[in-house]
Amino acid sequence: MISKTKSRRVCAITLSAFLWLIATAQAQDISPVKRIDGKEALFHIKFLASAELKGRETFTPEELTAGRYIANEFERYGLKAIDSEQTYFQEIDARHTAVSPPSLLALGGHAFTEGKDYRIAAIGSNTLDAEVVFVGYGVTVKDHDSYGGVDATGKIVMVFEGNFPGKGGSAASLPALLIGNAINHGATGMIFVTGTSPKNRKWEIGSELSLASMLFPIAAASRRGICQWSDEVWKKWLEFPFAYVSMDVANELLAKSTRTVTALKKDIDDSGKPSSFELDQKLKIQANVHIGTRRTRNVVGFVEGRDATVRNQVIIVGAHYDHVGVMRDSIGIAYGADDNASGTATLLEIARAFAECKLKPRRSLLFIAFTGEERGLIGSQYYVDHPLVPLSKTIAYINLVPFQKNNLVLFTKVLDIRGVNDHSERAPRCARTFVL
Secondary structure (H helix, E strand, O other), X not given: OOOHHHHXXXXXXXXXXXXXXXXXXXXOOOHHHHHOOHHHHHHHHHHHOOHHHOOOEOOOHHHHHHHHHXXXXXXXXXXXXXXXXXXXXXXXEEEEEEEOOOOEEEEOOEEOOEOOOEEEOOOOOEEEEEXXXXXXOOOEEOOEEOOOOOOXXXXXXXXXOOOOOOOOHHHHOOHHHHHHHHHHOOOOEEEEEOOOOHHHOOOOOOOOOOHXXXXXXXXHHHHHOOOOOOHHHHHHHOXXXXXXXXXXXXXXXXXXXXXXXXXXXXXHHHHOOOOOEEEEEEEEEEEOEEEEEEEEEEEEEEEOOOOOOOOOOEEEEEEEOOEOOEEOOOOEEOOOHHHHHHHHHHHHHHHHHHHHXXXXXXXXXXXXXXXXXXXXXXXXXXXXXXXXXXXXXXXXXXXXXXXXXXXHHHHHHHHHHOOOOOHHHHHHHHHOOOEO
């Protein structure tokens, strides 16, 4: 249920963003501010986060419905469409990966049951018959190297779910960085044990995970020695089979050691030291990942500025409207009210207010509802590569999402254009001033 508190919070976020824009526009008539209220924003949130929209996963009919809803609102408000087809849509043919049959995970002569015992993630395609090495949290940080004392070269590593409790462990435990770190240590595949840490449960690695989505984590991880990234690592990523496995499967693999995942996790947590070892088991894994393209779209509305000398410059107000859809296991629909129906509702309210405002801002405003944020910043990356207004004319980007740093691809590009150097460290901190 979405509370009145949430409604008031969205209203406050909307007003803050609106007043900032009004200030930059030097508008004297701010009567549309009074028209913004939580009820209208809450209406948008309730629709976008409804069960019927099933979490608005990218490439699904439900996400298309959400996009049409936003476009209809833009048209109803009187915003201009500046795409070539005048539809409010920026169409995107995005790279898409999906698991295709057959898949296999087998120990000796016993094949595990897909969907019950394991699931293949849409990471890399390969067939392996290799030794298994247990590497605990799978991290390499200052005082803890999960790969210390073992040789993972050419082997499948077993990693359990959860954040390493030591310093730097939370960042190092990101699944994408666990894969990069495993590749750095010569591993050729990974099995990821689910259910070992309910409090730190990880979202599944999306079927679309671009380098753009890992821009800042990779830069930070490389500086801190968590993992080193290169074109060679990315090439190996596409040949790296990755499977989620149940605790029962993990314990069957550990049987010869007479130890359990739960006991090993407790040992590592209590001692702070790795308990890595070779399992003396060979596991066969087959992952077939199909790479193709699927269509999705950003939704874009335009308010032209009043000052002929600067109206060719734009301030972009953005929010992503997709979410992660229906989760496996017992989680069900991830409704995404806060991530990011609330940001999208704020975007719509600000767009409506500016469209109704008699005195337009000096510069033009571009309202963009981005697609594919959860699948690797697909929409914002595409916009950077195919801007509807030259990026050299982009003065600022306001990102509407609570407590996150999404769409930093576009933010970083704006920093480049504005002449800000060395933003690998500064961009995340600067971006927080734009997250409302």
